[in-house]
Amino acid sequence: MPLVTSTEMFKKAYDGGYAIGAFNVNNMEIVQGITEACQEEHAPVILQVSKGARAYANHTYLVKLVEAAVECCPDIPIVLHLDHGPDFETCKSCIDGGFTSVMIDASGKPFAENIEITKKVVEYAHDHGVVVEAELGTLAGIEDEVKVAAHEASYTRPEEVEEFVSKTGCDSLAIAIGTSHGAYKFKPEQCTRNEKGILVPPPLRFDVLEEVSKRLPGFPIVLHGSSSVPQEYVKMVNEFGGQMPNAIGVPEEQLRQAAKLSVCKINIDSDLRLAMTGTIRKFMAEHPDKFDPREYLKPARANIKELVRHKLVDVLGCAGKA
Numbered sequence: 001m002p003l004v005t006s007t008e009m010f011k012k013a014y015d016g017g018y019a020i021g022a023f024n025v026n027n028m029e030i031v032q033g034i035t036e037a038c039q040e041e042h043a044p045v046i047l048q049v050s051k052g053a054r055a056y057a058n059h060t061y062l063v064k065l066v067e068a069a070v071e072c073c074p075d076i077p078i079v080l081h082l083d084h085g086p087d088f089e090t091c092k093s094c095i096d097g098g099f100t101s102v103m104i105d106a107s108g109k110p111f112a113e114n115i116e117i118t119k120k121v122v123e124y125a126h127d128h129g130v131v132v133e134a135e136l137g138t139l140a141g142i143e144d145e146v147k148v149a150a151h152e153a154s155y156t157r158p159e160e161v162e163e164f165v166s167k168t169g170c171d172s173l174a175i176a177i178g179t180s181h182g183a184y185k186f187k188p189e190q191c192t193r194n195e196k197g198i199l200v201p202p203p204l205r206f207d208v209l210e211e212v213s214k215r216l217p218g219f220p221i222v223l224h225g226s227s228s229v230p231q232e233y234v235k236m237v238n239e240f241g242g243q244m245p246n247a248i249g250v251p252e253e254q255l256r257q258a259a260k261l262s263v264c265k266i267n268i269d270s271d272l273r274l275a276m277t278g279t280i281r282k283f284m285a286e287h288p289d290k291f292d293p294r295e296y297l298k299p300a301r302a303n304i305k306e307l308v309r310h311k312l313v314d315v316l317g318c319a320g321k322a
């Protein structure tokens, strides 16, 4: 089937109490790893492209890679989405260039300005059959080389969401409830230890999510910064020459809970990066004589695929929902 928008996907996910995985793509192996898992698990999927991805791989290459995935995975609906669109021009260029969904991220701007920019993107997008994700609240962490310190981050204010959604006409809303971008989401001193000695971060603000959902019944909510930072890959990176001390993510149990509520889209990028980097570091260390990129990209792609399968089946609940 051709590329689709997320409208149907979100409706089903909302009613069915599961979430769609939105995975960031930057090259062929990542596209293949994700979509092969989705095809095998019969899961709908959102492939998302950041400004950084477009700068790295080129818009046309990414669109063509995703089109190839659509052809190779005929049984599943695939959305091509712009992640963190910084301005109208970037959104327009993706809408004109084959994307079926865009995010306008004006959450760093004052409320009125966020409404104004988002509304302009929505008008253009809807005229072209494309859907729009917007954002209220600020996540800590790194996105597009902009680092937001934890003390500058702010939770979404539920009292703003109805006005924002009705004035902008956006199709989904990203909110800030304690997730953040990157592999260092919590400091060890913020965490407690469970009976197995594993660090447990503070819980997400489900009270904020519930208040938002109450004010926007039936409306799809998006969670950014939702990598869980699997400790097996952190260990692999560190064991084979990397240095990622104290990398901590969102516990999968919290994402399972969010997926059952109004959260219909869960963004995952860092976990894919960790799987790829850990696998390549291990391969390089164990095979210092090898120099054919296919030999290390193959296991990296395979581990991305297994990681994505795990998310679909065990975390998001979207396996079998295509």
Ligand SMILES: O=C(CO)COP(=O)(O)O
Pocket (backbone or CB within 6 Å): 024, 083, 084, 180, 181, 182, 183, 223, 224, 225, 226, 227, 228, 267, 268, 269, 270, 271
């Ligand atoms: O939100 C994301 C992309 O927009 C990705 O978040 P992570 O860094 O937690 O993977």
Ligand SMILES: O=C[C@H](O)COP(=O)(O)O
Pocket (backbone or CB within 6 Å): 024, 050, 051, 052, 053, 083, 084, 142, 143, 144, 145, 181, 269, 270
């Ligand atoms: O939100 C951030 C995504 O992980 C994309 O990251 P990037 O800007 O480094 O491509």
Ligand SMILES: [Zn+2]
Pocket (backbone or CB within 6 Å): 084, 105, 107, 135, 138, 139
């Ligand atoms: Zn943002």
Ligand SMILES: [Zn+2]
Pocket (backbone or CB within 6 Å): 084, 143, 181, 224, 225, 267
């Ligand atoms: Zn994000």
